[in-house]
Structures are given as structure tokens and as C-alpha cells.
Amino acid sequence: MVLEFAVLGLLHESPLHGYELKKRLDAVLGRMRAFSYGSLYPCLTKLEQAGYITRDASGGAGRRSKVVYKLTAEGKEHFQGLANEAGPSQWEDDAFGVHFAFFSHTDAETRLRILEGRRSRLEEQREGLRARLTRAREALDAYTLALQNHGLESVDREVRWLNELIAVERTGGLDSRRGPVTNDPHTVS
Amino acid sequence: MVLEFAVLGLLHESPLHGYELKKRLDAVLGRMRAFSYGSLYPCLTKLEQAGYITRDASGGAGRRSKVVYKLTAEGKEHFQGLANEAGPSQWEDDAFGVHFAFFSHTDAETRLRILEGRRSRLEEQREGLRARLTRAREALDAYTLALQNHGLESVDREVRWLNELIAVERTGGLDSRRGPVTNDPHTVS
DNA sequence: GTTAGCATGTAAGGAGTTACATGATTTT
């Protein structure tokens, strides 16, 4: 599950309480996803029961307990395990972005496999889109056509981004590099 | 609801049975969304009970009934109503694409309002992203940074696309034009 | 004659949201 993975990933960096966790979550996930407290708190309870995190209710004096969550050893292990899986579920839309956000916890081999998996998944989708567009071009109204074209270009763009990332990965990974890897038209070949 | 809207929109063009409907749904929604039969068939039942569509079980001879669904007058009216609403729920990620796909059923004024609403929504998100990136640039690891940059560029790209569409809209709308509106680097000013 | 695709549905359950309930702390 995406939320569980992201929570473990964030707690991997430092212990946090729920409220702060949600803000980081919103920041890390950006536009891809947004979770409410109504799913975050139950998720934390679940992770605690599973033994992956511990709650430290630092109830200073009469304060309403501000609960700080912290990754356990098993939690760390579990997260490493999840971060280093490389199956189809790692390159589906939803999961891919989240896994990518925690790529610094994923080993080089798995990173490459996930990036390549994602790319071929997108290439499939692209071929499907292209086929439909050339087949049905005349039957579609102008707005549907514009949307489909925009979608096609989005896929194209992500594929180019992945190509760059894969190239970088093959020469040591992003961490060993200085410039940002972006899709800016100027930097794309 | 997105699924209901899309079903009504597709049936607006011609009567269809469930299986064919799903294929069209997959085609129209493209990468933005995918629904299973497990939600499509109950949705059709619901729309029928609401009086928006009728089922015509053309059970030719001993065949297992191949149920053809058809929009009723109220269904048509209801769809027009939905297609011509212009509130925040029309420019949120999920809804926007679907509404756009059926823009030929939306009047020019509403189209413009939805496009502008979507644009300002994205501009907000973009400012949030930019702020975070300039603030925390050094604190983020390389992969998170790459992801955030890619996200930022995606938003930028969609804003440019919307700018083009809005410009076209102000001079008569997409239907009255020949060329495709794409985001191809060459065609963007 | 068997595989693949066409075709329709249901039941159980997963994942998440909304709305609510509560209260502390900081800023204005």
C-alpha cells in the first residue's frame, strides 16, 4: 500500500508525529496523491500493531499527548524489503512515483529494473494510444482529439525523462551527479 | 461522479451495451482512469433506476440477453446539466479530464470558465511547488528533487496547454479550427 | 474441439474520504 510505504519511508529519515507527517506526505507526494487524517491515523495504528513503528506519547505535563512515531528495527527491515522489490506493482502509476521518491533507499540494480519496467509499461500505453489515434482520428471530436494528443505527449515526455534517468543510473546513479535531471526542452536531445 | 458522467456522455452519442461501453470508456479516459465491470454494471443499474437510461434486452432467440442501454430524455437533460456546471469540482484532477473529453456538449462560456478555473488551480499548485523547491532545495535528496522538478515541469506544461486552449476558445472554440492543439515544443511560443 | 474474446452480472472486501468530536498553542 502506497500510504504505508510512504509513512515508513518518511519515518526512516526521522521520528515524527502525525500532523507533521501529513505535511511531509503532502510535500513528498506533491500532485500525485493526497491523504487525509482519516486514513493517516488508522494507518499509523496499523503499522504500530504490526510492530513496524512505536508510538512515544510524550505527554509533557497536562498536554494532550503529542504522539511521536518512530521506526523499529523490523520496520526498517520491512521498508528496505518493500523498497527493493521490483515487480509490476512498482511501475504502475500510483506506486511508481512513491517508490521513486524513496529511491535513495533502493539499491542501484532495483532502481534500474523499476525504471525500465516503468518505461516499457509507458511504451505499451503509448503504442495503444497511437494506434487508436491513427485508427479513429476522423471519428473523434476536436476536444477528445486534443485530450488524446496531450495525453500522448505526456507519455512521450515521461519516457524521455526515464531515458535520461536510466542513462544516469548506468553511470553511477543520481546521487553521484551534480546537475538536476529535468525534462526541459533545452536539455533533451 | 466521474463514471456516471462518462457513461451518460458516451450514451449521448449512441446506444451501447455494457461491454462495448467499457471499451469506449477505456479509450476516452485513456491513462487518467480505468473502471472495471464490477463498477460499470452497478452504475448502469443505478442510472436506469434514476430514469436516465433504459435497458433494451434484445434477447434474439435463445441468446443470453445482450442489453443495450439508451439515454432517455431526462438522461439527456441531466447530462447537459452536469456538462454545463462550472464549479471547483470541475477543475480538480479527476473530473477535469472527463469533463474536457465531453466539451463538445458544453457551451462556450462554461468551457472557458472551466479552463480558466483549471489553470488557476494549477498555478496555485505550481507556486506551492516552486516555493518548496527554492526553500528546501538543499535538504532534499537527488531523487526527490528530480521527481519534484519533473512534477513542476508537468504543471508548467499543462498550464501552457491550457493557455493555448483558452486563446483558441476566445476566438470561437476548437470545433471551428483545423490544426490540433498540442504541446509540441515547436508550436509553443 | 478448444482457445480467445464477447457478454453480464454479484458478493465480499479494501482503501480512502467526509464529517464530526475534542482540545492545546500561537498569533493578531
Added chain:
DNA sequence: AAAATCATGTAACTCCTTACATGCTAAC
């Protein structure tokens, strides 16, 4: 002292998926 924001949680509900159950029809 009011408003904003920090902070934690729960219950009911919505939407959708998965897995199952069933059977037809075309192609190889």
C-alpha cells in the same frame, strides 16, 4: 479574547476492485 493553526482521533459512508459465477460465439 478571537482566530488561526496545531494536534489526535473515530464512525459512517462512498467508490471501486477482485474474485467468482455463468454462458455465448468466432476463429484456428
